[in-house]
Amino acid sequence: MSPNEITEEELLQRVARGDSRAFDELYDRLSPRLYGLLRQMLHDERDAQDVLQDGFVQLWDHAASYDPSRAKAFTWAVMIFRNKAIDRMRALGRRTRLVEAASLEHATLGDGDSLPGADEDVQARERAEIVRSALQQLPAEQRKLVELAFLKGLTHHTISETLDMPLGTVKTNIRRGLMRLRELLKGGRDGGAI
Amino acid sequence: MEERFEELAALSAFGMLEGDEKRTLDGVIIRDRALKELCAELEDTAALLAGAVSPITPPANLKGRIRSKIRSRRSGGATYSSGGSSFWTFTGWAAAAAFAASSAWLWMEREKLQTNLQASTAEISVEVEKAQKAASEQREGLEKQIAALNGEIASLQKRDALAQMRIATLQTTVEGYKQGVAVVVWDSEKHQGVLKLEKMPPVQVGKDYQLWVVDPKQPVPVDAGIVRVDSTGFAKVDFKPVTEVTDASKFALSVEKEGGVPKGEGPIVLIGP
Structure with a gap:
């Protein structure tokens, strides 16, 4: 083998x-x-x-x-x-800086530094495309909150304060976003692509 | 499933839960299998988001630094070696050395335990032997005490029995009976006795000796039965008065009609004490 x-x-x-x-x-x-x-x-x-x-x-x-x-x-x-x-x-101690709205704006998956490049092989490219596609299917607010939660490790309380968004809204959007992603990515995962 | 728990599961998947919320979820997961599975699936989904990030090849020297760091560490995890064959060789020798060391240690521990066990067993044996000896001595002592008590009881019983016995020798003033010997042993407890006669002259035909017990509380002597002697004038008979005698003060032997009479008629030939 x-x-x-x-x-x-x-x-x-x-x-x-x-x-x-x-x-x-x-x-x-x-x-x-x-x-x-x-x-x-x-x-x-x-x-x-x-x-x-x-x-x-x-x-x-x-x-x-x-x-x-x-x-x-x-x-x-x-x-x-x-x-x-x-x-x-x-x-x-970067947490303080990260909670600044400007910093959070860069907390996105699939753009900026993470644009597909020469290091990305075909399989990885396909894998990334599936996840990005699933993310794109989420409402903008849900996608933003999911990306923040995943990339920055901030608590929902901190996100709520920083974005001046009701705590309940933050929690609901994260729940709905992740549950939707779960459904969207299930096919790819079961098929072994991810 | 409640939205509240779905929400906690989603937040947990991103590691966002703290304090009470985390404790609540941990508590519910224990008894809610569906929620536990959802948590696992959402964690999986969250991890898949990493796939959206484009890969970047790390610096070439980073792999070497990681190898060095793993090699330099002596505790935790498996032993790392950069070379395939030398890695296995080192790992093999290290495992063998560890095995040998642990075997030696286990052997020494076993020896120590065996020695301790033997010492403990010997101590216990000595103690058991002592206890057995003490018990044996105690038993012997008790048996002696019991024997002594039994002897004492027998002695007391004998003394008591003797105390209940009265021995009376009957005398005579009648010529022809002075050679005769008559002894009565009377058991006042059982109200019965034994009469022994020797050298008594034979009675005339149609006559019998008859024994009487004199009780002051009775108006007349109480019949104790006839006595027949053999050709040598000997007789030994057990007797019991026809009515209960409470105080046998005297015993008398008379010559009565053959077969005896209920009330004395003939001459008294012996009486005593």
């Missing part, structure tokens, strides 16, 4: 057994997407690299806790790296 035929889930399970080659292969497959995410979240190259490094060390340490029956390897990895990015934002 060639490395490309091995799924990310299998690689992660091999990492759990201390397989350094599997770790290298998994790094090669996941790091571009995760680094792109971290750059989008942190808006700082150096911070993104630090978090990527810490995240992969944690992935090596905790690979044994991964359960393939509960989540895809990429989903599991995103949770680790996103949480680390949020911790980094909070630790750097």
Whole structure:
């Protein structure tokens, strides 16, 4: 079996057994997407690299806790790296700046730094297109709040205060937006594209 | 499902919940399987949003830095090595060393436990032996006490029995009977007795010896039965007066008509005490 035929889930399970080659292969497959995410979240190259490094060390340490029956390897990895990015934002005290409306305006998925580029292979491009398409189908307000929640790790209370939006409206839009995305992305996920 | 819980599940998927809201959701999830599944699905959906971000290749040296960091760490996770074969070699030797060390430690622990167990067993055996010996001595002591008490009881019973017994020797003033010996053993408890006669002269034909018990509370001597001696003048008979005697003060032997009489008629030949 060639490395490309091995799924990310299998690689992660091999990492759990201390397989350094599997770790290298998994790094090669996941790091571009995760680094792109971290750059989008942190808006700082150096911070993104630090978090990527810490995240992969944690992935090596905790690979044994991964359960393939509960989540895809990429989903599991995103949770680790996103949480680390949020911790980094909070630790750097960037939260105050991030809640500024101007900063929040840049908290969007699929534009700015994340425009499709040379680093994006065909599969990743298709994957990104499916998610972007699903996001585009959401009402503007729902999409905005979902993007803020995902990229900035802000609480609904903070978003409500910053955007001067009723708390109930924030919560309702996040709920409706995420539930709708769940329906929209189900096909792609079940089909194995995501 | 309530919208309120859907809302909490959505906020949780983004890691937005804090304090009471988080506690509420955690509490409900325990008993609501559908909500638990929804939370998992929404977390999955939230993670998929990362797919909307275009990938960016990290700096080339970053992978090396991560390898170095993992290698430099000694605790937590698996041991990392950059080379495939050397990695396995190192991992193998490390595992073997760890196994050997843990085996040695386990062996020493086992030895220690076995020694402790033996010592404890020996101590317990000594204690059990002591307890058994003490119990045996105690039992022997009790058996001796019981034997002594039984002896005492027997002695008391014997003494009591003797106390209830009266022995009376009957005397005579009648010539021809002076050779005769008559002894009565009377049990005042049972109101009966034994009469023993020796060297008594035979009675005439149509006559019998008859024994009487004299009780001061009775108007006349009480009949205690006839006594027949053999050719040597010997007789030993158990007797019981025909009516109850409360105070046998004297015993008398008379010669009466054959078969005896209810009330004494003939001469008294022996009397006592």
